[in-house]
Every structure is written in structure tokens, then in C-alpha cells.
Amino acid sequence: MKKTLMATACLLALSQGAQAAGEAKNVIFFLGDGMGPTTVTAARIYKYKEEGFLNLEVLDGKARTARVKTYSNDAQTTDSAPSMAAYMTGVKMNNEVISMSPDTKAADASGKAYLNGKDATCPADNGKPVDTILEIAKSKGKAVGAVTTTTVTHATPAATYAHVCHRDAENTIAAQAVPGGAGYNAKLGDGLDVLLGGGTRYFKPKAAGGDRTDGRDLIAEMKTKGYAFAGTGSELNAIDAKKTAKLFGLFNSSHLNYELDRVKNKIDEPSLKDMTLKAIDVLGQNKNGFFLMVEGGRIDHALHGTNAKRVLDDTIAFDDAIKAALDEMQKRDPGLANTLIVVTADHDHTMTFNGYGKRGSNILGTxxxxxxxxxxxxxxxxxxxxxxxxxxxxxxxxxxxxxxxxxxxxxxxxxxxxxxxxxxxxxxTHGGGDVKLFAAGAGSAAKTFKGTIDNTKVFGLVKSAFGF
Incomplete structure (x- = not known):
């Protein structure tokens, strides 16, 4: 009798495990670039005071939490390329490398980078590409997309769809996104379904004011492949998502403006919230579900500049995009029964919260x-x-x-x-400390997104949630 009960319990456990795997039809992966624990705390106080909470900390009210180790294959303190690539591929790689095997080098033995301006000069025998969760999702019939406030060829978005030995090869990365063109990443099948952010310069030839050395106009090429294109926030807003299968938007020659400046100067660029909701509208039409990566990329840039006010404003804009996505997905998928939402950061920074300040003080003050x-x-x-x-x-x-x-x-x-x-x-510089992770919805149950985990493990958890 005891053996029978034990066997039944084992079968039940196996059954529950099988149900946990493959729960997610959709995954939205939010990445606050450089959004370490101090940034999260400071942004919370900045917007909601000490007793409040950011939306990303609450999610659906049942969020699982974890601490994530971020070191790269060759450094205690990672840069954004290998840290995001670890989330997307489950592989540790060297600093400055985008979604390639651990043996890939970004520079030769003398330290010279494998770069010619913004073009890659990677040797043929210098490592090999490793599959990203976006590519895997695409191969399973899901719609896929990436949204960012940086250039769409920057380290974080590039790690979802491109493979290159050096992150600064943004001309090379751009070509990997253009279906059928020279240098295209064939693992993307018929192409990314949504790509929104900045970086017009890497898609236009030098003769047209861009940085491309091959004379190609990649925006024109994307249009011939059926992409609806937007170059301003107004143009993006005017696009009817229900009539759009492929969406491509570039809203600045370089990175998008900081949120503080976008709002203050009434710049016709979309907010991260605007881009996220439009992406969900387009991707959500796929009956098989979707994978969407959303990056608050300029949080990192403000941190590099030690400009805390813009750090906090961009973090709040990132948090607002998360809230908007949560609300939209709850309408489409009540209780997030078929949707996994993950929020994390790729690395920390050196910003510190210090002194014995009085409660209620301005977080930006003395x-x-x-x-x-x-x-x-x-x-x-x-x-x-x-x-x-x-x-x-x-x-x-x-x-x-x-x-x-x-x-x-x-x-x-x-x-x-x-x-x-x-x-x-x-x-x-970046900091080497652990970062926070929050997860809610399908596939976020106990014993998954929990405890202190390596960034490479997150890939496996997302893949398992999808049932891949």
C-alpha cells in the first residue's frame, strides 16, 4: 500500500511538472539595461515614496523573485552584450560578444578589435553562433519582436536576433535583420515581425547621411519585404496594427531621446509604452503566440553619465511600459494563464544610496x-x-x-x-553585483524563478515555460 501511494505521488508530481512546462503561449521579456537594485529603490522613492512599489515589483500580485548573477565568461563585471546574450541563449560568452560560442573573441591576440568602423572583421574560425530564444520561438511558428529606446543594433536588442564577434559592428548587425539580403540571419525565417527603436544611421548608406559602407538602403529593403515603416511617433500611432503583419520603426539617427527630454521638448518620438503596446497589437495576431523583448536601454546611458535624474525618469518610463503591457495582456489573457512576463536587468552600476537620510526627503537632494x-x-x-x-x-x-x-x-x-x-x-562603469528578477504568469511557479540563479539559467526557464 505504501509503495502504491509513493508511486501515485511520483506520478502526480511528474504530471504537475509537465503541466508547468509549456504553459506559456506568449513571453514578454523586459530588460532594464543597467537597472541594478539601487536604481530600482531610488526610482520607487522618486515616484511612489518609500512606502510605495514600482509596477515591476508587483506585476500581477503573485510575482516570483530571484537574484541573478551577471558575470561574463571572461570578466567579473560584464558588459551588456554577453549578459543579454546569456539570457537569450543560455551560454556564457566573452565581453563584447553577441550570441556566439564561449570561444569567440572580440579582439585578436594584440588586443585589436575585429572591427572596421561599424563593420565586423570576425575571422571565419572565431567561434560559432548559438541559437537565441527568439530564433527558437520563430522556428516554432511564433511571432517575434524587439523594442528598445537604444539603436535596434545596440547590444541588448542585437543579442536577440544577431550573431557577431563584436557588439560595435552595428552595420553588420543591421544587415542580419533584413530578410533575404546579404548577411541576413536565416535563423529568423521570414524575419522579425516587429523591430522598433533608434539607429537609422546603420540602415542608410553614407551617401544618404548614414554609416553604411556597402551603399545599401536597408530601410528600403525592409519595405520591399512587406514591412510597414514608421519614422516618428505620429507615424507609429497612425499604423493600423490589425492590417500590419510586419512592423519596422526607427525614430532617431542614434538612440531615442531620454524620456525627460522627449516629454519636455515635445519630441515626436514614441514612448517605450507606445512601442510596447503597438508591438503587442501586431504580434498578438499570431495564433501560435509570440516572444517580445522590451528594453529600457537609456537607463544605462544616464548611469554611465552619472545623471541620476534621467536615470530615474527613464526607469519610471520603463515601469510604465510594464504596467501598460500587463493591463493589455490581462485583457487578452485573464490571469496571465498563457503569458509569462519576466522583468530583470543585465547588470548593475556603481550608483550608491548613502547617508542616514530623513524619510520623505527628495531622493535627488542632499x-x-x-x-x-x-x-x-x-x-x-x-x-x-x-x-x-x-x-x-x-x-x-x-x-x-x-x-x-x-x-x-x-x-x-x-x-x-x-x-x-x-x-x-x-x-x-558597470557594477558587478547581482540584479533583481521578477516573473509572473504562465510558467513562473515556485521552484523556477527563485533564489540566486545564474543569468544563463533564465534562458532555460523561459524555454521550459514555452515547452520547447
Whole structure:
């Protein structure tokens, strides 16, 4: 009798495991580039105060959480190329490498990068491509897409659909997205169904003001392959998704503007929320489901510049896109029964939350003593901001008292204020710490997105949720 009960329990467990695998018809993978734990906390306070929550922290109210290790194959601190590629392929690779095998090098033995401007010069025997979850989903009949606030050829979006030995080969990466053209990535079948972001320069020839050295106009080529094209936010908004099977949009020669500047200057670029919802409208028409990657890419750029205000505004814009996607998918798929949503970051940065500040203080301001609200001072009697960086450009030779105002960029609440740094570098670096992951919906059950996991394991969890 005991053996029978044990056997029944084993069969039940196996059955439940089988049901957990393959639950997801759709996957939306949100990536906040450089959005480490301090950025999440600071953005939460910036928008919702200490007691609040970001949408990404709550998701459907039943989110699973994990800590993710981000080191690359050759570095304690990763860059965006191998970290995103680890999520997309399950393979550890070297810094600057996009979705290639671990033996792939971005530079020769002398340290010279395999690059000629924005064109790759990768040797034929320098590693081999490894399949991405987007390519696998496409081969299973699903619609696929990538949305970003960076150039669509930047490291994070490129890792979903391209394979190259050096991330800066953006001309080469662009060609991999054009169905049937020279250099096309045949693993994409009939092509990406949605691609939205910046980077017109890598799709236009030099004669037309672009960076391409082969004379090709890839935008024109994409149009001949049936892609509806948008070059402004207004044009994207005007596209009827129900009549659109393929959507391609480039809204800036380079990266899209920071959210603060887009709104303040009324720039005709779409928000990340706008792009995400339009992508879901197009991809959602596929009866087999879809895979969509959405990147808040300029969070990272503001962090490199030690400009915390733009960091937080872009993080909130990323969070707003997540909320919009959640609301839309709940309409289409109540309870997210067939949809997995994953939110994470590719790496940390050196931004630090410091001092014993008073609750309710402006997160971008100077530290106020929690006991009496007076300015807290360093050993030299100077005040300091709550947010500072471990390294970066703004390290004054002599510290002076800071003004909590916005009259000019020397005052800490100004849009262009750069937080102070401990080590002086021309640009702030990534940090090597773990990042957060939040998952909700189909395939996010216990014993999956939980605990401390390697970034490569996330690929397997998403693949299993799809049932691949």
C-alpha cells in the first residue's frame, strides 16, 4: 500500500511538472539595461515614496523573485552584450560578444578589435553562433519582436536576433535583420515581425547621411519585404496594427531621446509604452503566440553619465511600459494563464544610496538628518547627496557645499546635475553585483524563478515555460 501511494505521488508530481512546462503561449521579456537594485529603490522613492512599489515589483500580485548573477565568461563585471546574450541563449560568452560560442573573441591576440568602423572583421574560425530564444520561438511558428529606446543594433536588442564577434559592428548587425539580403540571419525565417527603436544611421548608406559602407538602403529593403515603416511617433500611432503583419520603426539617427527630454521638448518620438503596446497589437495576431523583448536601454546611458535624474525618469518610463503591457495582456489573457512576463536587468552600476537620510526627503537632494532634518556633513563639514557613484566624471578636486536647487547644473535638482563620484573616470562603469528578477504568469511557479540563479539559467526557464 505504501509503495502504491509513493508511486501515485511520483506520478502526480511528474504530471504537475509537465503541466508547468509549456504553459506559456506568449513571453514578454523586459530588460532594464543597467537597472541594478539601487536604481530600482531610488526610482520607487522618486515616484511612489518609500512606502510605495514600482509596477515591476508587483506585476500581477503573485510575482516570483530571484537574484541573478551577471558575470561574463571572461570578466567579473560584464558588459551588456554577453549578459543579454546569456539570457537569450543560455551560454556564457566573452565581453563584447553577441550570441556566439564561449570561444569567440572580440579582439585578436594584440588586443585589436575585429572591427572596421561599424563593420565586423570576425575571422571565419572565431567561434560559432548559438541559437537565441527568439530564433527558437520563430522556428516554432511564433511571432517575434524587439523594442528598445537604444539603436535596434545596440547590444541588448542585437543579442536577440544577431550573431557577431563584436557588439560595435552595428552595420553588420543591421544587415542580419533584413530578410533575404546579404548577411541576413536565416535563423529568423521570414524575419522579425516587429523591430522598433533608434539607429537609422546603420540602415542608410553614407551617401544618404548614414554609416553604411556597402551603399545599401536597408530601410528600403525592409519595405520591399512587406514591412510597414514608421519614422516618428505620429507615424507609429497612425499604423493600423490589425492590417500590419510586419512592423519596422526607427525614430532617431542614434538612440531615442531620454524620456525627460522627449516629454519636455515635445519630441515626436514614441514612448517605450507606445512601442510596447503597438508591438503587442501586431504580434498578438499570431495564433501560435509570440516572444517580445522590451528594453529600457537609456537607463544605462544616464548611469554611465552619472545623471541620476534621467536615470530615474527613464526607469519610471520603463515601469510604465510594464504596467501598460500587463493591463493589455490581462485583457487578452485573464490571469496571465498563457503569458509569462519576466522583468530583470543585465547588470548593475556603481550608483550608491548613502547617508542616514530623513524619510520623505527628495531622493535627488542632499542628505537630511533623520533626527532633526538638518543637513548632514562629511568630515570636512560639507553636505552631500543621497545618490553618488563609485566612479565617473564628476570628482571635484575640492568639495564645496551643495545647493538643493535647480537654477543651474551645479545645483543638485537640476536636470543636468551630475552626481559626485569617488574615482574619476571619463565615464562611469558597470557594477558587478547581482540584479533583481521578477516573473509572473504562465510558467513562473515556485521552484523556477527563485533564489540566486545564474543569468544563463533564465534562458532555460523561459524555454521550459514555452515547452520547447
Amino acid at each position: 542628505v537630511k538628518n533623520y533626527k532633526d532634518g538638518t543637513e548632514m556633513k562629511d568630515k570636512d563639514g560639507k553636505n552631500y547627496t543621497t545618490l553618488v557613484f563609485g566612479n565617473g566624471p564628476n570628482r571635484p578636486a575640492t568639495r564645496t557645499n551643495l545647493v538643493e536647487g535647480a537654477a543651474d547644473k551645479t545645483q543638485v535638482l537640476h536636470d543636468d546635475y551630475l552626481q559626485e563620484t569617488a574615482v574619476k573616470l571619463s565615464s562611469e
